[in-house]
Amino acid sequence: MISTTVSIVVSLMLSSDSASNLSQEAVAGSSLTTVQAPPQAPPQAPPQTPDKPTTPEPEVKRPVDAGVSAQNAPSENETNPQWQDSVERGLEWLARTQNPDGSFGKGRMSGNAGIVSLCALALMADGNIPGRGRYGAAVERALEYVLQHVSESGLVSSENMNGPMYGHGFAALFLGEIYGMSTDDTRVRDALTRAIRLIENSQNDEGGWRYNPVPDDADVSVTICQVMALRSARNAGIRIPKQVIDNAVRYVRECQNPDGGFRYMRTSGASGWPRTAAGVATLFYAGVYDDDSIPRGLAYVRRAATPDGAGPAVQAYYFYGHYYAAQAMYLAGGDWWKGWWPRIRSELIQHQNADGSWSDPQWGQPLGTSMALIIMQMPKRYLPIFQK
Numbered sequence: 001m002i003s004t005t006v007s008i009v010v011s012l013m014l015s016s017d018s019a020s021n022l023s024q025e026a027v028a029g030s031s032l033t034t035v036q037a038p039p040q041a042p043p044q045a046p047p048q049t050p051d052k053p054t055t056p057e058p059e060v061k062r063p064v065d066a067g068v069s070a071q072n073a074p075s076e077n078e079t080n081p082q083w084q085d086s087v088e089r090g091l092e093w094l095a096r097t098q099n100p101d102g103s104f105g106k107g108r109m110s111g112n113a114g115i116v117s118l119c120a121l122a123l124m125a126d127g128n129i130p131g132r133g134r135y136g137a138a139v140e141r142a143l144e145y146v147l148q149h150v151s152e153s154g155l156v157s158s159e160n161m162n163g164p165m166y167g168h169g170f171a172a173l174f175l176g177e178i179y180g181m182s183t184d185d186t187r188v189r190d191a192l193t194r195a196i197r198l199i200e201n202s203q204n205d206e207g208g209w210r211y212n213p214v215p216d217d218a219d220v221s222v223t224i225c226q227v228m229a230l231r232s233a234r235n236a237g238i239r240i241p242k243q244v245i246d247n248a249v250r251y252v253r254e255c256q257n258p259d260g261g262f263r264y265m266r267t268s269g270a271s272g273w274p275r276t277a278a279g280v281a282t283l284f285y286a287g288v289y290d291d292d293s294i295p296r297g298l299a300y301v302r303r304a305a306t307p308d309g310a311g312p313a314v315q316a317y318y319f320y321g322h323y324y325a326a327q328a329m330y331l332a333g334g335d336w337w338k339g340w341w342p343r344i345r346s347e348l349i350q351h352q353n354a355d356g357s358w359s360d361p362q363w364g365q366p367l368g369t370s371m372a373l374i375i376m377q378m379p380k381r382y383l384p385i386f387q388k
C-alpha cells in the first residue's frame with residue numbers, strides 16, 4: 001500500500017492506455033489479486049535502534065533556470081465557489097465514513113493501511129493534523145491505526161497483507177508528512193525511521209523497488225511510492241543516503257521510452273500515461289528539475305490524458321493516474337500547471353457523487369475520494385511534500 005492496497009495500485013500501474021498493453025500487463029495485476037504465487041516474508045533483520053532526532057538536511061535547491069513550481073507561482077483563479085463546495089462535501093463524506101478504529105469505509109479494503117494513509121493525507125491537505133483543525137481528531141485516529149500496524153522490521157502492513165510495498169510507501173509518506181508538520185511525537189519519528197530504513201534496505205541493484213520488502217526486481221509504480229516517502233522523510237529531517245536517491249533516478253531514467261512515456265519495468269515495454277506521470281513525479285521528488293526526461297514525460301501525459309470531461313468511466317485507472325499527473329504538472333509549474341489545473345478541477349467536480357464522494361470503478365469510494373481530494377486541495381498548499 002496479496003494486500004488490497006497492492007492490488008489497487010499494482011492494477012493501476014500495470015494497466016496501459018491501450019487495450020493491447022492492458023492485456024499484456026494485467027497478467028501481473030491479476031496474479032497479485034488472486035495470489036497465485038506464495039508471498040515472500042519480510043526480511044528478518046535484527047531490530048534497529050531508531051535514529052536520534054537530526055537537524056533537517058539542507059534543502060534540495062531548485063535551479064533558477066528550471067522554472068518555478070506552482071507552489072510559489074499560483075495561477076489565476078485557481079479556486080472558485082464550485083471548487084470550494086466540492087471540496088467541503090468531499091471532506092465531510094470522508095470524515096463521516098471513518099470507522100471507530102481509524103480506518104475508512106466498509107468491506108475488504110476498509111482496514112488497508114495504505115488507503116487509511118491516503119484518506120488521512122486528504123484530510124491533512126485541508127490543514128488538519130492531530131490536535132488541530134476541524135478534522136484533526138479524524139487524522140489522529142488514522143495515525144493511531146497506522147502506528148498499530150508498524151512491525152519491528154519497520155514494515156507498515158495490515159494483517160494478512162502480502163507484497164505490501166505499495167501500502168508501505170503510502171503509509172511512510174503519511175508518517176513523514178505528520179512528522180514534518182509536528183515533530184513532537186517520538187512514536188511517529190521512531191516508526192518513520194524504521195519504515196525508511198526498510199525502504200533503503202529493499203532497493204534492488206537496478207535502483208528500484210517492487211512488491212515485497214526484498215531487493216529483487218523493480219517497477220516504476222512501486223518505486224514512486226518509495227521515493228515520495230523518502231523525500232517526505234528527508235524534508236522532515238531524516239537522513240537519506242544520497243546513493244539511494246541517485247540509484248532511483250538512474251532506474252527511472254532507464255524506464256523512459258523514445259516517445260517520452262515510461263514503461264512499467266526497465267526491460268522493453270509500451271508507454272502508459274499513469275506510470276509516465278509517476279516517473280516524472282519521481283524525478284521531481286528526487287531533486288531532479290532540469291532534465292530532458294521531464295518535459296518529454298510531461299508532453300506524453302498531456303497528449304495521452306488531458307482531462308476532457310469523460311472522467312473515470314472512460315479512462316482506465318483514472319484516480320491513480322491523475323493523482324500523479326496533477327503532482328507532476330504542479331511541480332513543473334508555469335504553463336503545464338495553468339493548462340492542466342482548470343481541466344482536472346472541472347472534471348472532478350463534474351464526476352463527484354451526490355453524497356460528496358468519488359467512486360473508483362474498480363476499487364470504490366475511499367480510494368477515489370482520497371485521491372480526488374488530494375488533487376483538488378493542491379491550491380491550498382498545506383502538505384509539506386508539495387512545498388519543496
